[in-house]
Amino acid sequence: MSWxxxxxxxxxxxxxxxxxxxGCPASGVGPSVExxxxxxxxxxxxxxxxxxxxxxxxxxxxxxxxxKTDNEGLHYEAATYSWFSAEQGTGRPKAGxxxxxxxxxxxxxxxxxxxxxxxxxxCGQRGWQIPTHQQLHSLLHDTGFAGNPRIATGFFPNTxxxxxxxxxxxxxxxxxxxxxxxxxxxxxxxxxSTRHAARxxxxxDPAVTRITQP
Amino acid sequence: xxxxxxxxxxxxxxxLATPLCLISLVSGLRLQATSRPDNLSRALASLLPQGDMYGxxxxxxCGWLLLCCAYLGHRQLSxxxxxxxxxxxxxxxxxxxxxxxxxxxxxxxGRWLVLGLVIIGLMLWLGGSTFAGGRLLMLxxxxxxxxxxxxVIHSLAQWALAGRVRAILLPHLPRRxxxxxxxxxxxxxxxxxxxxxxxxxxxxxxxxVPNIAADLIITIDGDASDSAWQQAPVRQVDTLQSGxxxxxxxxxxxxxxxxEVIYFRxxxxxxxxxxxxxxxxKTAEGWRIQQHGFSQRxxxxxxxxKLAVLFARHPDAAGASTLQQGPQPLAGKxxxxxxxxxxxxxxxxxxxxxxxKAVRTHGFNQLxxxxxxxxxxxxxxxxxxxxxxxxxxxxxxxxxxxxSWPGDGIVTPKRLPRDPALLAPFQQAGADDxxxxxxxxxxxxxxYSAQDDHYPIGTVMPSVLWKTRLEGxxxxxxxxxxxxxxxxxxxxxxxxxxxxxxxxxxxxxxYMWVAVFxxxxxxxSYHLRPLRLQxxxxxxx
Numbered sequence: 023m024s025w026x027x028x029x030x031x032x033x034x035x036x037x038x039x040x041x042x043x044x045g046c047p048a049s050g051v052g053p054s055v056e057x058x059x060x061x062x063x064x065x066x067x068x069x070x071x072x073x074x075x076x077x078x079x080x081x082x083x084x085x086x087x088x089x090k091t092d093n094e095g096l097h098y099e100a101a102t103y104s105w106f107s108a109e110q111g112t113g114r115p116k117a118g119x120x121x122x123x124x125x126x127x128x129x130x131x132x133x134x135x136x137x138x139x140x141x142x143x144x145c146g147q148r149g150w151q152i153p154t155h156q157q158l159h160s161l162l163h164d165t166g167f168a169g170n171p172r173i174a175t176g177f178f179p180n181t182x183x184x185x186x187x188x189x190x191x192x193x194x195x196x197x198x199x200x201x202x203x204x205x206x207x208x209x210x211x212x213x214x215s216t217r218h219a220a221r222x223x224x225x226x227d228p229a230v231t232r233i234t235q236p
Numbered sequence: 237x238x239x240x241x242x243x244x245x246x247x248x249x250x251x252l253a254t255p256l257c258l259i260s261l262v263s264g265l266r267l268q269a270t271s272r273p274d275n276l277s278r279a280l281a282s283l284l285p286q287g288d289m290y291g292x293x294x295x296x297x298c299g300w301l302l303l304c305c306a307y308l309g310h311r312q313l314s315x316x317x318x319x320x321x322x323x324x325x326x327x328x329x330x331x332x333x334x335x336x337x338x339x340x341x342x343x344x345x346g347r348w349l350v351l352g353l354v355i356i357g358l359m360l361w362l363g364g365s366t367f368a369g370g371r372l373l374m375l376x377x378x379x380x381x382x383x384x385x386x387x388v389i390h391s392l393a394q395w396a397l398a399g400r401v402r403a404i405l406l407p408h409l410p411r412r413x414x415x416x417x418x419x420x421x422x423x424x425x426x427x428x429x430x431x432x433x434x435x436x437x438x439x440x441x442x443x444x445v446p447n448i449a450a451d452l453i454i455t456i457d458g459d460a461s462d463s464a465w466q467q468a469p470v471r472q473v474d475t476l477q478s479g480x481x482x483x484x485x486x487x488x489x490x491x492x493x494x495x496e497v498i499y500f501r502x503x504x505x506x507x508x509x510x511x512x513x514x515x516x517x518k519t520a521e522g523w524r525i526q527q528h529g530f531s532q533r534x535x536x537x538x539x540x541x542k543l544a545v546l547f548a549r550h551p552d553a554a555g556a557s558t559l560q561q562g563p564q565p566l567a568g569k570x571x572x573x574x575x576x577x578x579x580x581x582x583x584x585x586x587x588x589x590x591x592x593k594a595v596r597t598h599g600f601n602q603l604x605x606x607x608x609x610x611x612x613x614x615x616x617x618x619x620x621x622x623x624x625x626x627x628x629x630x631x632x633x634x635x636x637x638x639x640s641w642p643g644d645g646i647v648t649p650k651r652l653p654r655d656p657a658l659l660a661p662f663q664q665a666g667a668d669d670x671x672x673x674x675x676x677x678x679x680x681x682x683x684y685s686a687q688d689d690h691y692p693i694g695t696v697m698p699s700v701l702w703k704t705r706l707e708g709x710x711x712x713x714x715x716x717x718x719x720x721x722x723x724x725x726x727x728x729x730x731x732x733x734x735x736x737x738x739x740x741x742x743x744x745x746x747y748m749w750v751a752v753f754x755x756x757x758x759x760x761s762y763h764l765r766p767l768r769l770q771x772x773x774x775x776x777x
Contacts, residue, residue, distance in 0.1 A: 054616040055616045055617060057616065058616060058617060060617075070617060070619075071619060072641070073640065073641030074640040074641045074648075091640075092636060092650075093650060093651065093683040093684075094682075094683055095683055123682070123683045123685070124682070125682055163616070165612070165613065165615045166612050166613040167612055167626055168629060168737070169626060169627070169628065169629030169630065169709070169710075169738075170615070174615060174616040174617055175615055175617070175618065176615045176616050176617020176618035176619070177616060177617035
């Protein structure tokens with residue numbers, strides 16, 4: 023029974039101290055709600071009560087994150103990508119599974135999503151990237167309920183308790199390219215061969231983009 | 237206390253009655269403010285306590301019962317003493333001055349008021365809030381208001397006729413009795429706390445769970461004509477829907493055990509099945525959600541029928557003390573949008589909740605397995621905080637709402653049918669068509685695009701999108717319901733053992749409650765006293 027307690031003595035104390043003297047309930051807004059800002063598809067800010075939104079600005083890090091949906095298409099939550107860097111020719115191309123808005127299933131990799139994001143300038147940004155481990159790790163948030171993924175689900179709905187790719191890669195013991203992924207069900211990081219598929223959430227650092235883009 | 241003289245005993249009885257009176261009144265007022273608010277309870281709402289009000293009210297009721305016993309003891313001793321010593325020899329002069337006929341009459345009235353409230357309270361507990369069609373509950377409320385008025389008049393009368401109100405309070409209690417008085421007060425509080433679980437245990441009702449043979453077939457289809465059900469005793473609980481649509485909803489319950497599986501049947505009357513669930517309608521501006529209170533979490537028209545079944549290890553009133561009433565009953569958590577109540581279990585407790593939903597889980601042959609845990613932390617960005625209530629973890633499947641973002645105004649549907657003809661049955665359907673479930677398969681639709689949206693103004697479209705059966709902890713309970721001739725019948729089955737950390741093992745001594753939602757989002761009927769599962773031969777897992 024919160025401050026009132028099921029114990030009547032606690033309740034009486036609570037009534038006296040909290041209700042009669044202050045009479046003012048707490049705001050009830052979580053401590054981290056100010057950290058994030060919803061953005062529409064053109065990058066315009068939305069109120070926390072508004073939606074739908076396409077991206078999320080993390081005021082703490084300055085990063086802008088792609089938002090996922092449960093609708094099939096470019097931002098489909100359940101799409102999985104093989105890890106592939108077209109610039110470096112590293113990783114495994116076209117070994118993931120994506121679903122288009124027409125419900126057609128096709129093979130895809132991380133460079134496909136990057137290409138679309140940059141070309142279409144999601145949320146008004148060009149410099150979309152696969153997040154580094156440090157960047158993606160900054161999104162981890164324990165909601166207190168094991169059924170939720172470890173992320174602020176109010177801003178990042180349609181997140182799976184699944185592994186998500188980072189940009190960090192290495193050559194594994196067998197000489198295979200492996201990339202680091204973070205599991206949003208367990209919050210654990212681990213290396214995974216790029217021949218396998220995982221989910222992917224893109225990020226853009228507007229500060230870096232402003233410097234590098236003329 | 238019994239060792240005191242008559243005057244110190246009267247003082248002590250007042251000491252004890254005053255906080256009990258305060259606690260009973262304010263907790264009762266909160267109960268009224270939540271279920272059937274009137275102007276007075278609204279005006280006092282900011283001063284009223286919040287939280288487990290039934291627990292507090294019941295604690296005070298136990299205190300009153302003990303106080304009544306103490307009062308009878310006092311009367312007995314006083315009568316004996318009066319024979320030996322006249323009142324003038326034992327009572328202070330100020331008290332004797334109060335022996336005016338009006339004061340006598342008033343005190344007599346007070347005794348009857350308290351006695352009436354205690355007896356009616358007992359009847360309400362044993363017979364349920366629906367006892368005598370709810371009229372007894374109304375009488376309880378009126379007598380409570382009467383008690384409040386009485387306290388004021390009694391105090392004024394004491395002041396006018398006996399000199400001072402405090403003549404009956406602290407200053408005239410001989411100092412040698414103070415320690416004893418404090419000990420008696422603390423003891424009564426402790427005894428009330430002990431009396432509450434004892435009272436709950438003594439007044440519990442049971443639901444027998446007979447064993448049936450392994451070769452008997454029970455089909456989970458919402459039709460309870462299987463012969464096996466004839467072996468199960470029927471128990472009925474009368475649930476009370478409070479508020480403007482006050483009604484008594486009787487729910488009949490049966491249970492059977494077959495090996496490691498338990499089966500339940502629930503039947504309750506409903507004049508019409510409500511199978512529309514927040515449909516969308518096309519207007520000149522765009523699509524809108526048909527609703528009157530959805531955005532305030534209080535839709536009572538365009539909503540599906542539901543039934544909730546609660547299982548808990550403890551029998552505390554109204555769902556094992558999980559009903560946390562008031563606009564902001566959970567410390568440090570958001571205020572409730574309706575200002576009525578959250579559900580949250582005490583720390584370390586779990587209440588298993590089976591939530592059958594007529595439309596959203598239709599076709600899955602499952603109900604929505606949920607739970608009340610301790611109040612969850614707020615999640616940044618969540619627009620609806622739900623206290624300790626959550627659906628159990630879902631791996632895949634389930635249902636979705638057909639809008640990108642909810643709102644009172646124009647909404648963009650998430651999806652449109654692949655074949656527009658799929659919407660034809662809904663255009664002329666009656667509000668209570670028992671054969672039309674207002675949902676579409678996710679796979680019969682595709683993502684919304686303005687190019688596909690050629691539907692004429694006035695078109696209605698379901699907002700429920702069925703994906704596939706619930707996978708994971710959330711899908712642990714098989715269930716099918718059927719509405720036939722004014723009665724919903726729900727059959728449900730689950731393994732006795734809990735396979736999820738959000739489920740309870742169903743065994744001897746587990747308590748259960750039911751709540752009926754009649755085309756209502758959050759308002760539901762409920763009852764206070766649980767049924768205790770009683771397995772033939774007992775089951776301890």
